[in-house]
Amino acid sequence: MFNNLQILVKRNFKLKFKNYKSSLFEILFPAVYLFLSLFLVGQDNIKTTHSIKDASLTVFNNLSSICVFNNLEISFYFPSDISRKTKADILKGVKDNSIFDKYCKYGLFYNGKTLIDEKEIDNEENVIYKEKANIYNNFFDEINNEKDIIYKVKVNSYDIFDEFENNINLSKKGICHYGIQFKSPTEYTILLPNEKFYYKTDFSKIHIKSNIQNIVNKAVISSMTSNTPKYHIKYKPMDININNNNNNINNINNNINNNNINNNININNNDDKTEASIYSKFSLFRIFYFIGHFCILFSYLVDDQESGFNNFLIKKGVNESHLWISWAIVYGILILSSSIFGSFFTHSFSFIYDDNFNHSYSFGSEFIILFLYGIGYCCLAFLLFTFIKDSKTSIRISKFVLLGFLAINYLYFNYYYDKENNNNFNILLFSLASYVIFPLSYINLIVNTRRLLKNYIEITLFDYMKSSELRSYFIAFIISIFFILGLTLTLYCCLNNKNNNDYHLNSNLKDKERESKKEEEKLREEEPHQIDSIHNFIKDFEQHKIQKNPKLIIDENINFKNLSFFQQIRSVMLIKFKSFLENEKLFVLNILIPLCLMILFIILFNKFQNIFKNELTSQPISIDSHFYENVHWFKEKNSDAIGLEIINEIEKHQSSVVVSFVDYKKELAINAKTPSKEKYIGGFESHIYKNENENENKNENENKDKDDIEFIIYYHSEYPLSLLMGVNYIDNAILHHQNSDQDIKVNYYFLNKIEGYKKLFKSNELWITSEFEIMTMYMNIIFVIFITLNLSYSISCFGPLIIKDRESNLISQLYSRGLKPINYWIGILLSDLLYMILPSVITLIISYTFLPFLDIVNKQYIGLTLIVNILCIIHCLLYQYLICYHLENYQKIYKIFSFCIPLLTFFAYKRITIPLNIEDKSGLYYLDSDYNSNKLTKSETEILLEFILLIIIYPPSNFILYLINFIRNIYGQKLSFKPEDVQEFLNSDRIMEFISNKKIDIKNKEYISRLFFSSKIPNLSDILSGINNHTIIILTIIIGSIICGILIYFFEIVKKIKKTEKKNIKKE
Structure with missing residues (x-):
């Protein structure tokens, strides 16, 4: 392996020296951006020298x-x-x-x-x-x-x-x-x-x-x-x-x-330059420091794939992951040198434009942050390379990445930077996203670091963990880098341990050998020296293993005509299980990574509970x-x-x-x-x-x-x-x-905590506060968004797999052996459903363990949530089968589905609103007492009809629609109370006994508030009783699933009729 890597690294460096223009671009581009980030920000601050001279007392x-x-x-x-x-x-x-x-x-x-x-x-x-x-009382009337x-x-x-x-x-x-x-x-x-x-x-x-x-x-x-x-x-x-x-x-x-x-x-x-605009421009220059490295590395990886060099290495027994490692070594060295250069430049020469950097910024902390940020860029290039295989598309993707980073910078300064003027929902959403999106966490870190630099605090690497202000930003940055690094290493492991027995590949070995020879000859003509060097070090390697015939997945002795209804379905499920498990890349990208991401999100969400606990965590400043x-x-x-x-x-x-x-x-x-x-x-x-003021106040002076x-x-x-x-x-x-x-x-x-308790109602020195309940509602919504996006991405691969089965002639082979079409569709539906149920159950169990305060995973509702989740998965699968029934080209459809389905799901969420109308009457926050979650007004009926139409047109929105409506109804009843309700609760025997035995402090007041709102949670029977929003949405999901199933069955009948007609024509 080391010999292979040594020669591949040499080959990569030769390419770098050969394309000296791109190498120069990688060196000069960061230098120019560093210069501009310091110079223009310095110009924005003050353009001349100012002085304080003989100021008054x-x-x-x-x-x-x-x-x-x-x-x-x-x-x-x-x-x-x-x-x-x-x-x-x-x-x-x-x-x-x-x-x-x-x-x-x-x-x-x-x-x-x-x-x-x-x-x-x-x-x-x-x-x-x-x-x-x-x-x-009338004091202001007396002011002249x-x-x-x-x-x-x-x-x-x-x-x-x-x-x-x-x-x-x-x-x-x-x-x-x-x-x-x-x-x-x-x-x-x-x-x-x-x-x-x-x-x-x-x-x-x-x-x-x-x-x-x-x-x-x-x-x-x-x-x-x-x-x-x-x-x-x-x-x-x-x-x-x-x-x-x-x-x-x-x-x-x-x-x-x-x-x-x-x-x-x-x-x-x-005055025209505000603090936000200065920080925005500063971060805009800094986030593109390694953009040159990303674009060129991405182009090299795609060129190797497009030219057939990767396939040539694989044919000769060299694992594709070795090429990844060789490029990682080359760009690791380049990023290391660029980080040292950038840190030295910032630390040593920034005093020309900005005294803060030279005075307070340490070389070590700047180097570590830049180096980790550069690693994130390289990991992004490797991840995108797994989906992009041609140079034209890679150029477009590079542009999209550039625009994406610009959008992140814009969204940060418009929806997160000014926390005082942004709502809690945006703050929570951006805070959680910073643990996953490394450019966002980098902007957050450098902007808040620069904020402290103006106060002349010495910022070293140790201070990032010691300072309560920077610790959370630094940890979020580290986690986001390790997250994208973990994704890259996961893909590397998949490539390194690839089984090469994907049953979907064509079994015509002669055509494959002929294609390989043509690729090799083409490479020899273009890069003879490069190929000769590769031959020298791989000549002792064993020959590349030929991929297995897809027929091996299916037992040659199986005759589906002799199997019963359930046996046919079971056989189809086993075939799908084998194929999916052997397709490691698909399993990791669509099942394992979303599940790990969801678990990470739940753990972070659990940590964010501390935001609502009124804890003093900062350290006093001693004068x-x-x-x-x-x-x-x-x-x-x-x-x-x-x-x-x-x-x-x-x-x-x-x-x-x-x-x-x-x-x-x-x-x-x-x-x-x-x-x-x-x-x-x-x-x-x-x-x-x-x-x-002696002349004006002589009487005072005398005293x-x-x-x-x-x-x-x-x-x-x-x-x-x-x-x-x-x-x-x-x-x-x-x-x-x-x-x-x-x-x-x-x-x-x-004081390092959120806004204090609002005194909604006070009796016997007890506070009933809805602050935690309102914030929990926001957290429920964010959780719903994340779990739905995760689900929609995971499920997006199953529809394209139908196209892959058809392109590999698997379906025709199964039908030729006597498998009934209806049994095939039932078998793949059940197998795909089991694949999706497992991560869903794991997610709900972990959510129930770590996030018990979320109502959708409450022990009273978790069963209903799971059932609705299964119904939504069935609806989405059938919908994808229906869409993909007549489509072709698996690779393109898979990419489109993987990108468009989560995006459309997010847009569907943006269309769904929660009409909670919180009012303030006599110091008490509550919902309008006339509000009834089961009673549909005219406007609500129109909204519901629109949502039903949305479910029919785009089924992946059904889960988010149900859960959002579920949250709306629960909190509609929780927050709908009157002062008399509070007074009755506080005078109850249970609370009076609690007061007599406990010290009434903040924690116990919070506990009493929780008891009050817990008593207002509606029962499951109340939610599902009668005709209401919940039952209508569930019925719509079931009916939509039945319609999709009927249409697929109808297409199969039409297909069978056409085949019969063709046979009859041939006989004639």
């Missing part, structure tokens, strides 16, 4: 940087070991913050019950339980100045973490939610609202929340000390030059209050000195003595923080005369507080303490967390200056 008293709406809600959670007085002091400190005095016209609400106007709060009981009249900033601030304090967590993660229009979770009196976490199905650590979003950190820090300090000096904090970005980096500009714009940007900040964003390494802080030389004394506390108590004296204007400004060589990410400056201290925090715009770190350093320095040995520790945390 921003004060920590601007609610607009915290909340983009007019309603702000901050929820606090304190553990039980924190004293009641500490809780009340912290809440009082929050309320007394000057930021609310200036901007808040509403006041502070505690737990939605109490309006606090008093300046003094004695204890927590007053904070939580003191009641006041609501005086803001439209430019006034009006905020309603609501502060909640929770004793139960589950309620606190859900309150933060509730999605309400027009309200900003923030959560403060205390671990101890000096350590807390700021919880930021989640996004749908995913979260991303966007530091620019964290950055503008520094006001929240400043408010809570001051409240904590006031609860610990009483003699704290009055101080104020302002901040400004350091002077910096920005070169061709739109991501930095975006961060800077988010970090600076737009109202305070003066003319010295020269930032001009290209400490270790976040950035090899960086320094500075303190302004011109600061006043009192402020410097406090700033010096930073270095005393933070051993890892070095704070050096610097003259900012002389050393760090853009026009500095003696610029510093050190890399500073921030600094501190202090002055005696001066009110900037101000002259000894108030003003701190200025400088932060580096390329290190967004530097401002948050600076705020913490100053506040801790204040504590240490008051002889406290404690530090305030702050974490930021994005």
Whole structure:
């Protein structure tokens, strides 16, 4: 084998060197695409150099940087070991913050019950339980100045973490939610609202929340000390030059209050270029990196087949799989070298156009991803080669692949990228597809990687598994590559172990030998040197085995005239079983691979249940000195003595923080005369507080303490967390200056879960939520789509096999031995049905085991699902037999059926809709109470008639139609309830007993919701009783099957009559 491979590899390399133009294309094309992907994206970002110079100061008293709406809600959670007085002091400190005095016209609400106007709060009981009249009913009518900033601030304090967590993660229009979770009196976490199905650590979003950190820090300090000096904090970005980096500009714009940007900040964003368009163009260039390798490898494989070289090797005893391995070795080397080149180019030279890559992207991670992506391209070429045998078709297919990749890129950015504006169905569908379609998973990975690059996180290969943001994308990419690699290896094994006893092949051996000699002579004329070299290494090989005569499949002694009805059918079934099992390629492509794909889909679907479980899986971001390494802080030389004394506390108590004296204007400004060589990410400056609005607010100034201290925090715009770190350093320095040995520790945390529970109905602190039921309905629909597409593809091969039987004269041989036509059709129907039932049963069993929450595989309905599945398979088989009865050319019909039937099935699904009309009345989500799944309205009757016509014209749509209608009726009854139904359920003895014995947390509330909706599942007898959608569809399937069977029988009678007439004419 190794000698064969060695010579074949040499031959392939000779072809590569001979066709130097194509080889040059494979080398230059990736280089050009890499250049364009970096250059044009860089041009889209920023085309000139920009700078921040002498930016104005921003004060920590601007609610607009915290909340983009007019309603702000901050929820606090304190553990039980924190004293009641500490809780009340912290809440009082929050309320007394000057930021609310200036901007808040509403006041502070505690737990939605109490309006606090008093300046003094004695204890927590007053904070939580003191009641006041609501005086803001007509507040908006009293607003005269439209430019006034009006905020309603609501502060909640929770004793139960589950309620606190859900309150933060509730999605309400027009309200900003923030959560403060205390671990101890000096350590807390700021919880930021989640996004749908995913979260991303966007530091620019964290950055503008520094006001929240400043408010809570001051409240904590006031609860610990009483003699704290009055101080104020302002901040400004350091002077910096920005070169061709739109991501930095975006961060800077988010970090600076737009109202305070003066003319010295020269930032001009290209507003016409959105983030999505930039990422779309970037991914568009990157997905075609190996397109040249794919096209040329595909053409080589097809040329070898078309020229007869493959047949020549097979005739000489060399397995066709050896040719595959030789090309795999050649292109493995080419992809390896291209990946090294691409990684080196991206890592070393991208700084010319895009600083993010050079700063954060590692060579190893880029190389591994590119290499695996290239392997996927080569596997795709081998897979397509098994179906395409001529060069003209291969050119068309290459164009279709190109268009397909363009379509994937378009669909990704239009139906998946913006998850906030896309529905859950699209998100689930694309997420699952990314585990199978490798270009989609590659786009998903590189786009989300680039998102993180703008935040200057070091991305190595290890980080892809460590980072909760990239782990799922990286795993999906790996699985998709191994999926297509597994398909290729499966085909290789089929070729390597080929039995070569396909009974459908022609048995005329003399014609075969004559054809082989002609092919060999033709090859000798075209490539004499190549053939001679092949002869040298295969001359000792045993001669190629002659394929067996199809008559060996049929026992020569069998005479069907002597067999009974059942014996004839059994014999036909055995012949079909043997032929199908010996056709390994067909068995693998149409039975084994779809079954494995379905099992993989079920396992992934089971994993996706975690999306609905409200689990916190991300890691908090700790604001400490270790976040950035090899960086320094500075303190302004011109600061006043009192402020410097406090700033010096930073270095005393933070051993890892070095704070050096610097003259900012002389050393760090853009026009500095003696610029510093050190890399500073921030600094501190202090002055005696001066009110900037002294002339307008003289009365206020009189009350101000002259000894108030003003701190200025400088932060580096390329290190967004530097401002948050600076705020913490100053506040801790204040504590240490008051002889406290404690530090305030702050974490930021994005909630990584879907939208929280919607409070559909609340009684005795119990929630009944339909959130899980609605999402389960989506998952049912996706499961139906996938299982139907899988089924339609698997069944598409059985109709063309009838043509193959006819072309190989098998049918005529059987009929000549006395087999009755009706017994032949019954035999192949039963054999094909058994072939399809086995994977269907396996799929349903695995679905029942791993996906018990899906209603169509529920133990109550799984039997009905199996029966309808069998009826649909029979209908589809008979329909294919009928269509193929008069068709010819097995190869063409098989390809057409394999491609068109799944595609038409998908289009049939798109035509089928689910008219679920969910309404919202009095805070309760339910279906219209007049809805009745068994009662057909006029519009529904028209829709049903249209579906019946669809079943008759295109039977593969029957299964999806039945299941979609089945889901519609089940969820129509599940979600059709009134508040009285919920109240009755919650007051039932079973639930009251459960409440008395269990702690009511999120899991138990979810369990109660499941019990409620489970009680509304209709019985099987109710579904099948009377004349309804289900019975009509099932009857239509049965009638359609009978019609197809009658037509086939009619064709056989006509055929028999014609044969009799021909015989009579010959006799005459």
